[in-house]
Amino acid sequence: IEERHLWRDQLQVPALNILSVEQPQLLPPPTQMPLAPIAVPPGPATVHNAERQRVLAEVRRLASDSRRMLQAIRRLTRTIQLAAR
Structure with missing residues (x-):
């Protein structure tokens, strides 16, 4: 033991x-x-993200521009149709 x-x-x-x-x-x-x-130091990913944000902002701006353009065309078309009656 x-x-x-x-x-x-x-x-x-x-x-x-x-x-x-x-x-x-x-x-x-x-x-x-x-x-x-x-x-x-900040690498390519950081630069890539910044560039992506810039591109997305530009795309949104262009989309809103084209939306406004489309609305203007519709208003014009409606005005022309009403004037033709």
């Missing part, structure tokens, strides 16, 4: 030592990791 007890203690001690050694080694890298992504 004493031998088993000693053997169990010997297993527990290295397990505790391994945990106490691994934790300090594992903790510092995550605190240092976020530094790299912050230092990265």
